[in-house]
Amino acid sequence: MYKMEIRKHPKFHNVFISGPQERLKLYTKNLDVGKRISGEKLITYKGIEYREWDPFRSKLAALILANPITSFLSENLKCLYLGASSGTTISHLSDIINSGIIYGVEFAERSMRQLIQNISNRTNIIPILGDARFPDKYAKYVFTYVDLIYQDVAQPRQAEIALENCNYYLKDEGILILLIKSQSIDSIQKSELTYAKEKEIIEKAGYKILESIKIYKYAANHIVLIVKKVIN
Numbered sequence: 001m002y003k004m005e006i007r008k009h010p011k012f013h014n015v016f017i018s019g020p021q022e023r024l025k026l027y028t029k030n031l032d033v034g035k036r037i038s039g040e041k042l043i044t045y046k047g048i049e050y051r052e053w054d055p056f057r058s059k060l061a062a063l064i065l066a067n068p069i070t071s072f073l074s075e076n077l078k079c080l081y082l083g084a085s086s087g088t089t090i091s092h093l094s095d096i097i098n099s100g101i102i103y104g105v106e107f108a109e110r111s112m113r114q115l116i117q118n119i120s121n122r123t124n125i126i127p128i129l130g131d132a133r134f135p136d137k138y139a140k141y142v143f144t145y146v147d148l149i150y151q152d153v154a155q156p157r158q159a160e161i162a163l164e165n166c167n168y169y170l171k172d173e174g175i176l177i178l179l180i181k182s183q184s185i186d187s188i189q190k191s192e193l194t195y196a197k198e199k200e201i202i203e204k205a206g207y208k209i210l211e212s213i214k215i216y217k218y219a220a221n222h223i224v225l226i227v228k229k230v231i232n
């Protein structure tokens with residue numbers, strides 16, 4: 001009989017896995033024991049509670065399953081998360097970055113209400129009701145430069161929004177994880193052309209695209225760019 005064993009991910013800090021390589025399942029250690037955020041399975045293994053991390057619900061999980069080369073997670077990261085929604089992915093990130101801090105920006109009031117309920121026991125998330133298109137407006141809540149910006153907003157100007165936030169908040173050598181949804185930018189133009197234009201905007205601004213990864217298996221019309229802010 002198959003006996004489930006949860007083990008450390010070989011590359012990503014505080015991410016856990018089970019099963020064979022071709023059917024890998026992801027988990028994070030639940031910081032808020034007993035609490036589910038979006039119906040995920042809770043599994044206790046060797047006395048520790050883990051939350052199953054579903055790549056169909058979380059594009060960050062999909063990215064990790066795609067096995068990027070860049071390792072961008074660590075325990076004490078400072079992160080700005082744009083498009084926090086009701087908390088699915090940001091809560092897993094909160095499990096991972098357990099001694100760091102995540103500023104979670106969301107502009108929909110309803111999602112923000114759900115987010116606050118979902119993360120009320122998590123002390124490493126600061127929820128901010130704000131619009132990612134206007135980074136200066138939430139400067140009074142973000143007390144520091146950050147190591148990582150994660151952006152998942154369905155907006156027409158995705159690359160520009162990311163850059164404006166990076167210029168404002170990202171440390172030199174910091175990393176941007178940019179989810180690009182082609183349909184939100186242009187629903188008629190071929191996706192490949194949309195991605196090329198967004199990449200050009202990033203590169204023209206002097207940022208370096210380290211990796212460009214398709215996550216179509218889990219999220220249609222989405223790619224993920226892993227970008228570095230380089231010092232000139």
Ligand SMILES: C[S@@+](CC[C@H](N)C(=O)[O-])C[C@H]1O[C@@H](n2cnc3c(N)ncnc32)[C@H](O)[C@@H]1O
Pocket residue numbers: 057058059082083084085086087088089090105106107108111130131132133152153154155
């Ligand atoms: C695809 S959902 C994000 C899902 C979330 N990242 C997760 O994986 O759990 C996109 C979110 O971005 C929010 N959003 C869209 N435009 C925004 C903006 N300009 N500023 C802040 N949030 C925005 C939407 O309200 C929505 O909740």
